[in-house]
């Protein structure tokens with residue numbers, strides 16, 4: 001039940017009365033639809049549940065049992081303990097956010113990450129903004145407004161949530177010049193499109209889908225070379241912010257931030273809360289002169305990063321700097337967890353639940369968040385079958401009851417069974433999972 005210790009007696013009374021009224025209204029409506037009149041105990045449970053709902057925050061922590069590591073609807077990357085501590089501590093205090101402690105003068109928000117971004121990505125300079133969508137909008141506004149941006153037809157994509165490259169370009173005041181075809185684009189396509197009004201060549205990593213078969217695209221190194229010959233800039237939106245080598249984790253090779261920086265891209269932008277594993281942010285790194293133009297653009301103020309996110313980002317980048325990313329960043333711990341460890345946790349939880357309807361079974365987890373499309377990781381989980389249809393149970397109802405529990409658990413439904421995938425469940429939540437399943441069965 002909700003903690004009402006700090007509410008004043010009158011507030012508590014009103015809340016309880018509202019919860020009871022709500023339960024009665026619902027019961028009357030059910031009776032009107034022909035349901036039998038509920039008993040006392042049922043009404044009390046309903047009122048208590050409503051009271052809980054009225055007094056608890058709307059935004060809450062959940063257990064992600066979907067097996068989708070970067071689940072956008074569940075808040076993408078959970079940050080490391082160090083990043084969470086840095087965020088909490090900075091949020092509740094004053095800070096030197098824009099204050100130079102040495103001189104006592106006004107400082108710059110961008111100064112805190114500059115050196116770390118240089119060290120981790122190899123770029124000359126860098127800054128962080130609110131998210132990668134705003135990073136791209138800002139870069140295009142600062143570097144290409146009123147001029148042409150050349151993009152391959154296969155990369156004029158929608159990233160998700162209505163974020164479409166052609167629309168972002170329009171918003172920035174740049175003109176989109178599409179080249180090539182949806183499946184094949186060559187260096188010569190870019191070459192013919194470059195003219196006196198060209199500002200930059202843009203590459204966008206099509207992160208949430210994959211075109212296979214008869215395909216051709218131009219790599220960042222070739223694009224950079226072409227841009228420098230033509231005297232225009234090369235901008236690379238790599239999306240997921242992969243800094244580590246994904247191949248030892250059994251994943252396909254993906255564009256890494258350092259690769260694009262090393263190839264000489266003027267600007268490389270990426271998300272903070274995808275494979276980087278930090279808080280929501282957009283990172284912009286690259287050549288100093290381009291970063292200077294971006295930093296001074298009026299939109300930079302509109303999309304600036306918040307102080308808590310900045311603190312979390314600094315702590316996250318420090319994990320990379322110290323070479324401890326795979327052991328400290330939750331996203332990478334999940335990606336790297338051996339399937340045997342997941343299997344033994346799933347088996348232990350199944351035994352603790354102790355019913356035939358729940359059994360441990362092999363599953364496939366995914367990265368999600370528009371990263372590494374179509375790649376899955378061998379995983380292990382629990383499978384909760386539908387049980388006897390006669391007893392009024394259904395997989396959908398079980399899923400709903402897990403979602404409405406405390407803490408809420410979000411599972412996935414596959415072939416009329418409920419799957420709880422242990423790759424995305426924190427080991428410290430295993431006991432809560434046992435309790436939740438026992439309470440719904």
Ligand SMILES: *Cc1c(COP(=O)(O)O)cnc(C)c1O
Pocket residue numbers: 131132133134136159163204205206207208237238239240270271272273281282369370
């Ligand atoms: C995810 C993604 C974006 C948007 O990033 P947000 O941080 O969600 O704003 C932009 N471009 C690419 C290629 C992406 O994958």
